[in-house]
Amino acid sequence: MALSDKQRELIEEIGIYHENNxxxxxxxxxxxxxxxSDKPELSFDEISEALNISKSATSNALNMLLNTGHxxxxxxxxxxxRYFKIKSSNWRDLFNKKMxxxxxxxxxxxxxxxxxxxxxPAYDVQLRSFISFLDYLKQQLPSxxxxxxxxxxxxxx
Amino acid sequence: MALSDKQRELIEEIGIYHENNxxxxxxxxxxxxxxxSDKPELSFDEISEALNISKSATSNALNMLLNTGHxxxxxxxxxxxRYFKIKSSNWRDLFNKKMxxxxxxxxxxxxxxxxxxxxxPAYDVQLRSFISFLDYLKQQLPSxxxxxxxxxxxxxx
DNA sequence: TATTTAGTTCAGTAATTTATGAACTAACGA
DNA sequence: TCGTTAGTTCATAAATTACTGAACTAAATA
Numbered sequence: 001m002a003l004s005d006k007q008r009e010l011i012e013e014i015g016i017y018h019e020n021n022x023x024x025x026x027x028x029x030x031x032x033x034x035x036x037s038d039k040p041e042l043s044f045d046e047i048s049e050a051l052n053i054s055k056s057a058t059s060n061a062l063n064m065l066l067n068t069g070h071x072x073x074x075x076x077x078x079x080x081x082r083y084f085k086i087k088s089s090n091w092r093d094l095f096n097k098k099m100x101x102x103x104x105x106x107x108x109x110x111x112x113x114x115x116x117x118x119x120x121p122a123y124d125v126q127l128r129s130f131i132s133f134l135d136y137l138k139q140q141l142p143s144x145x146x147x148x149x150x151x152x153x154x155x156x157x
Numbered sequence: 158m159a160l161s162d163k164q165r166e167l168i169e170e171i172g173i174y175h176e177n178n179x180x181x182x183x184x185x186x187x188x189x190x191x192x193x194s195d196k197p198e199l200s201f202d203e204i205s206e207a208l209n210i211s212k213s214a215t216s217n218a219l220n221m222l223l224n225t226g227h228x229x230x231x232x233x234x235x236x237x238x239r240y241f242k243i244k245s246s247n248w249r250d251l252f253n254k255k256m257x258x259x260x261x262x263x264x265x266x267x268x269x270x271x272x273x274x275x276x277x278p279a280y281d282v283q284l285r286s287f288i289s290f291l292d293y294l295k296q297q298l299p300s301x302x303x304x305x306x307x308x309x310x311x312x313x314x
Numbered sequence: 315t316a317t318t319t320a321g322t323t324c325a326g327t328a329a330t331t332t333a334t335g336a337a338c339t340a341a342c343g344a
Numbered sequence: 345t346c347g348t349t350a351g352t353t354c355a356t357a358a359a360t361t362a363c364t365g366a367a368c369t370a371a372a373t374a
Contacts, residue, residue, distance in 0.1 A: 004272070006272050007273065010268055010269065010272050013265060014269075017261065017262060017265060020179060022177060024361080024362060025361095025363090026362075026363075035266075035273075036269055036272060036273050037273065038273055038274045038275060040275060040280050043320090044320065044321065045321095053363080053364090054363065055320090055321070055322085055364090055365090056322080056323075056324085056363070056364065056365075057363055057364075058321090059321065059322055059323085060322095060362090062321095063322090080319065080320060080321095080371075080372065080373090082320085082321090088283035088284075091283060091284070091286075091287035092287075095259075095287075095291075098255065098258075098259060101255075102252075102255060104174065105174060108167070108171050108174060111167055111170075112167065112171075112192050112193055115161070115163045115164050115167055115193060116192075116195055117195045118195060118197060123197050126248060127245075127248070129248075130248035130249075130252075132305075132309060133252070133305055134252075136301075136304075136305045136308070137301065137305075140301060140304075144293075144294065144297060144301070145290075148290055151293070152286070152289065181332065182331095182332070182333090183333075200350090201350065201351065202350085202351095210333075210334095211333065211334050211335070212334095212335090212350090212351070213333070213334065213335075214332080214334075216351065216352055217332090217333085217352095219351095220352090237341080237342065237343095237349065237350060237351095238349085238350070239350085239351090
């Protein structure tokens with residue numbers, strides 16, 4: 001598992017990114033490694049050694065990522081190892097998760113309006129406006145995706 | 158500082174939401190309280206008492222939120238207290254932060270393509286596609302916002 | 315059947331994060 | 345000038361999180 005300095009650096013940066021998104025450090029590094037490594041599929045031991053983390057940490061990280069659908073693995077007959085790789089469908093999921101998170105926020109904010117009793121409705125104006133924007137965004141997103149698909153279709157032609 | 162059960166509940170839920178977005182628990186609860194409370198502005202002591210957190214935790218939370226531009230305060234002559242409230246401009250900022258985060262991810266992914274040496278370009282197809290989508294989204298967002306503003310302008314008329 | 319491989323499990327610890335309480339400061343008001 | 349108010353600061357404690365190493369399992373291979 002030869003990794004250039006640039007690769008190691010990027011693994012850490014991707015690691016920190018995913019840490020900030022709620023992943024455990026070791027889990028986040030595994031994602032980084034699988035993204036950045038020249039080989040698209042890595043074995044348990046390759047991961048453990050490349051990142052210099054214990055077998056337990058590796059096991060924990062891989063199972064967590066398998067359970068959450070971030071990675072998957074392939075096998076080869078006559079080889080007992082599993083080879084782990086990023087689930088490529090995961091990009092869309094990852095984006096959807098971000099959008100779901102905004103949606104969750106929006107639900108909370110709608111409840112804020114229901115629950116608090118402010119003297120004047122003036123206090124609610126900004127909040128209502130933000131809620132309305134998030135609703136609009138959510139509604140428009142599908143057609144935005146369609147437009148993008150249309151555009152890429154044309155570009156390939 | 159009378160808070161209904163529903164208000165307390167919502168403060169916790171908003172708290173958990175913001176914890177998941179990287180805020181410290183106490184900080185996240187302060188945001189929840191300022192959102193949910195009937196009074197739009199609360200003093201240091203009111204916050205400390207309503208959330209049942211120490212003065213140091215309160216001080217820490219308020220200063221952190223002031224520094225990051227999430228809250229601001231007003232004062233009244235003849236009253237030494239500061240009254241803290243959510244910065245309403247903050248909604249747009251909060252959304253922008255989410256988008257910036259996606260943008261940061263996109264930058265990392267572009268670097269992934271530069272750094273790794275995959276045998277076949279086939280491995281890069283999905284990733285390139287996701288990058289292209291994020292670029293498109295970023296580019297389209299301003300006009301999406303404009304459209305929404307246009308729509309709300311019409312609705313008010 | 316014995317050995318190696320590919321992991322898993324879990325108790326314990328290291329590291330990190332978060333909150334407390336007590337002592338302090340700075341400004342105001344009596 | 346003395347007390348009170350409105351906080352701040354910091355050492356420390358408590359809680360939580362993340363990782364390790366050792367012992368284990370289950371299947372495959374010799």
